[in-house]
Amino acid sequence: MTVCLSKLCSDFLRETYSSISGDKLKASYAHEIVAACMGYKSRAALLAESQWPLSDMNEAEVLIPHVELIKQRLDELKGLPSGLVDTLPPLKIAKELSNFLKNEGHFSGQLWLSESLMEYIEAVYLYDNSLLIEDELSGVIAGTNASFSDMPDCEEMVLKELDEGVSVIVNGVLTGDPIDNKVYCGHEIAFRMDMFLPRVSGRVGFLAPEIEVGGAVIDDRSDDLILIE
Known part of the structure; x- marks a missing residue:
């Protein structure tokens, strides 16, 4: 289930970037960015999570996307599309993914969205x-x-x-x-x-x-x- 939800978010992020810029975002990059938004330093760390699975997101009353970690991961990843950060800065990525979770019924609580x-x-x-x-x-x-x-x-x-x-x-x-x-x-x-x-x-x-x-x-x-x- 964790893999499924993270993949849904990654696919959505790729579609969102493509619709805005007309460019493509590799699936591997999208997975890393989504993992950062969820508070993990890598996709591998997210997939290794067993105690707090993403499949339990519908139980959350508060969602606090990790904007700082998104920024850090974007700085670390090599070969990203040149216009990605201008098109989808960290705060916008966090907002788009959070709205996606709400719109798709995976989360219905309060969104605490800020730089930190x-x-x-x-x-x-x-x-x-x-x-x-x-x-x-x-x-x-x-x-x-x-x-x-x-x-x-x-x-x-x-x-x-x-x-x-x-x-x-x-x-x-x-x-x-x-x-x-x-x-x-x-x-x-x-x-x-x-x-x-x-x-x-x-x-x-x-x-x-x-x-x-x-x-x-x-x-x-x-x-x-x-x-x-």
Whole structure:
């Protein structure tokens, strides 16, 4: 089944390139590019996968195509058509293949598409889930005299690729506007978000992220945290 799905994606990639450029893309190249999109350094590595087969992609709730690895593989492969990267840059390849999986019914979840997972979390996920983060920090927010409406700011991110999934730690700041008729007790909250994406298919198909958020108020007058019990 893994071979079948990767072949379907490879055939689609070849057809897409041919329809756009009128040129041909060898099957061997297409297979390597698809493997990279799925998070593998080579087609051989993808075919050797037994724990997280691509055939389970329909169980994935989140798809995060590996754009960085596509770029790396395109740089490594010799003899590619001269106009391939201009016609199908890495991000477009990832988008085309992801849409193909959706359109063909192999995947029906959320697509997290960006140059990197870190970029997506900082630029998209924190913005889209700002209310979730505020809700997780509601106890801390209640101890301030501020109204919070700004988006969370990411100050540091640590990502770890584990065999069973991907672990992400985000340290950031949530900034509010002080309320004048209350005694000042801080308007910024330093927060930490722990995210774990359980792997389910390939190196890019995951179950919904598991999230934990905690934080404390920053006291501007001392640059210390005011810990809220």
